[in-house]
Amino acid sequence: MEGHRNSVTGQARIEGVALQAGDIQGGVHIHSHAPALLPVPQQLPPAPAHLLGRAAELSALDAELSAPPPPGGRCLVLTGPPGIGKSALAGSWLRTRARDFPDGVLYADLRGHAPGGPADPGEVLGAFLRALAMPAVPADLHEAAALWRSVTAGRRFAVLLDSAATAAQVRPLLPGAAHxxxxxxxRTRLTGLGIDVARFFEVGLIDRAAATELLARRVGADRVAAESPAADQVVARCAGLPLALCVAGARMAARPRQPLAATAEALSRESDRLDALRLDGERAVHAALAASYRGLEPAAARLYRLLGLLPVPEFTPALAGAAAELPLAAADLLLDALGDEHLLEQPADGRYRFHDLVRLHARECGTEGEPPEQRRAAARRVAEHLLATATATERLISPSRRPLARDYDQPPWHVPEFDGEESALRWLDAERGQLAAALRAAVADGRPALVWQLADAMWPLFLRLRAAELQVEAHESGLAAARADGVRAAEQRMLTSGGHGLRNAGRPVEAARWYGEALELARAMADPRAEANAQYGIGQSHRLAGELASARRAFEETLRLREQVGHPRGVALARIALGEVALAAADLPAALAQLDQAERELTELGDHYEAARALALTGQAHLAAGRLPQAGRTLDAALAAFRTARSTLWEARTLHLLGELAERDGDPARARQHLGTALALYRTLAAPDAEAVARRLAELPTG
Known part of the structure; x- marks a missing residue:
């Protein structure tokens, strides 16, 4: 080995098992399954090609980065009026410093002045943690913030929090890592961040020379030079506000044969009309927007008006097509046209949004230009598009779930055909903000049927993507709506599914109360299937609380009811639950009897994921009984099934059991391998089991 050396330098990152050796002789076999690496996040939205008039601000930001960092990391706050270019400045600067952040750049629009209210910090933390390969996020905001700080500790990250409302909204999102x-x-000074050692920068208007150059880059230097007086008037009437200049410039660029004087005159006319606005900059933006709006083709102008009336924060071609009753291709072209006019931003491919001021203008145009019945119809079509698409994901991901009614005023627009669970889950993840906004708008508009139907259709989002806080909010609203609507089946569903959400959110006492109400209602409705579901929820609450006798009684009643109504999958799931209770009570023969039968029934039904759960628990029972060979064979089969199903939690649990088995079999090296991989998976899920596995790993002999 003399003369051989292994080294790792720079910002290298190693995941999973690594072997460094100078010389290797013989066979080396390493078996490991680590979580798939996601790409390093680079989430900044597109920045302007040229950032003009900001040399002083860029220099000040560079100086901050050169100074020694405070212990909790740097927090730089850019404040100024709307349309001043704060986001463009922040994004452009972070792009120039990308090499300083090898672990990635994260972005969130905090929607400080959006119509649906500011973004919830818990939702933003969830998006950040999922971008870092953490599919499960604690429901409690403080726990999620603590996990966020743990995950980012020691890394070199940049985070852009755009359009913040308050310091309290920002504080949980600060990584806290020194680098x-x-x-x-x-828009406001956010002085409350001063206690977090934030540095504040006021972003002002750009000067006349920069404004003229910006206009020349938009419309061409030759045109500006040839019509210098008109160009000067446009610059003056845009008041040094970059957004106004961009909108006016886009209007002129789209009309190469129209004199610049026409835009200058339009800006003057609109400024006179909008004198009631307080800020010169805001008046300039409104004047530029009004001029651009008047130049739109009728179809684009109508879409602009309708989008301004919608409660959702982002638009896709499907959603825009539903709003305006347009084919997908036509909606896509019109969104592109509005983007070309700087009336829409495009933060990601196929997704569009308004700047806050542009949304206000579009809403004014919609209120003035669309009759009330057309406004209501557009919002209804969008909500029904979301409802129908979420229902399609529900049919695909939870096919055995008993469907409830869906009320559509007309056939829904643009409901996609998903090619599998993965594409359905991607849609749910991307549209969770739109679904939440539509549900809240339905509450505000007094549309109870739409409220509970949306809450019901979002079940796969809650089941698979674990959005516990949104699940509780949706079902609290859905329960009130179902009761107001007088639909008892919906009320019972809201109680049962809402109990599931409360349990996941760490509120077991409330969950038990909801399940109890669900049980009473199911009995009053003489609905044994609903009664079985409520009993199942009660049983899970008792099991988690360690009340095994009560849990067993509830699961036995679940089993009886499901056999009575002929629900074979539900029967098998009740057997799994009874097997878990028997395992916890150390009644191994009873556990094996229930689990073996459940595994056979689920395999016959083609439910391989739940069959694998029964197998894993069977392996646990064999391990507890000291039957190590049987335990190993069963757990290996379960592990393969969970990897195929991409079930991270149960993969980790099975590896945890295999680690225990290896330790009892006198193989500490194999135990360390299994437990190490289980620990990595548990940590991606923020699972409480991680602590116990970490302690066991520390206790294992190293030799």
Whole structure:
């Protein structure tokens, strides 16, 4: 080995098992299954090609990055009026410093002035943690923030928090790592971040020379030089506000044969009309928007008006097509046209949104230009598009779930055909903000049927993507709506599914109360299947609380009811639950009897995921009985099934059991391998089991 050396330098990152050796002789076999690596996040939205008039601000930000960092990392706050270019400045600066952040750049629009209210910090943390390969996020905001700080500790991250409302909204999102940088933009000064050692930067208007250059880059230097007086008037009437200049420039660029004087005159006319607005900059933006709006083709102008009336924060071609009753291709072209006019931003491919001021203008145009019945119809079509698409994901991901009614005023627009669970889950993840906004708008508009139907259709989002807080909110609203609507089946579903959400959110006492109400209602409705579901929820609550006798009684009643109504999958799931209770009570023969039968029944039904759960628990029972060979064979089969199903939690649990088995079999090296991989998986899920596995690993002999 003399003369051989292994080294790792720079910002290298190693995941899973690594072997460094100078010389290797003989066979080396390493078996490991680590979580798939996601790409390093680079989430900044597109930045302007040229950032003009900001040399002083860029220099000040560079100086901050050169200074020694405070212990909790840097927090740089850019404040200024709307349309001043805070987001463009922040994004452009972070792009120039990308090499300083090898672990990635994360972005969130905090929607400080959006119509649906500011973004919830818990939702933003969830998106950040999922971007870092953490599919499960604690429901409690403080726990999620603590996990966020743990995950980012020691890394070199940048985070852009755009359009913040308050310091309280921002504070849980600060990474806290010494070499991290968080840039916050907002209209208000956010002085409360001073206690977090934030540095504040006021972003002002750009000067006349920069404004003229910006206009020349938009419309061409030759045109500006040839019509210098008109160009000067446009610059003056845009008041040094970059957004106004961009909108006016886009209008002129789209009309190469129209004199610049026509835009200058339009800006003057609109400024006179909008004198009631307080800020010169805001008046300039409104004037530029009004001029651009008047130049739109009728179909684009109508879409602009309708989008301004919608409660959702982002638009896809499908959603826009539903709003305006347009084919997908036509909606896509019109969104592109509005983007070309700087009336829409495009933060990601196929997704569009308004700047806050543009949304206000579009809403004014919609209120003035669309009759009330057309406004209501557009919002209804969008809500029904979301409802129908979420229902399609429900049919695909939870096919055995008993469907409830869906009320559509007309056939829903643009419901996609998903090619599998993965594409359905991607849609749910991308549209969770739109679904939440539609549900809240339905509550505000007094549409109870739509409220509970949306809450019901979002079940796969709650079941698979674990959005516990949104699940509780949706079902609290859905329960009130179902009762107001007088639909008892919906009320019972809201109680049962809502109990599931409360249990996942760490509120077991409330969950038990909801399940109890669900049981009473099911009995009053003489609905044994609903009664069985309520009993199942009660049983799970008792099992988690360690009340095994009560849990067993509830699961036995679940089994009886499901056999009575002929629900074979439900029967098998009740057997799994009874097997878990018997395992916890150390009644191994009873556990094996229930689990063996459940595994056979689920395999016959083609439910391989639940059959694998029964197998894993069977392996646990064999392990507890000291039957190590049987335990190994059963757990290996379960592990393969969970990897095929991409079930991270149960993969980790099975590896945990295999680690225990290896330790009892006198193989500490194999135990360390299994437990190490289980620990990595548990940590991606923020699972409480991680602590116990970490302790066991520390106790294992190293030799």
């Amino acid at each position: 991290s940088v968080t840039v916050v933009t907002g």
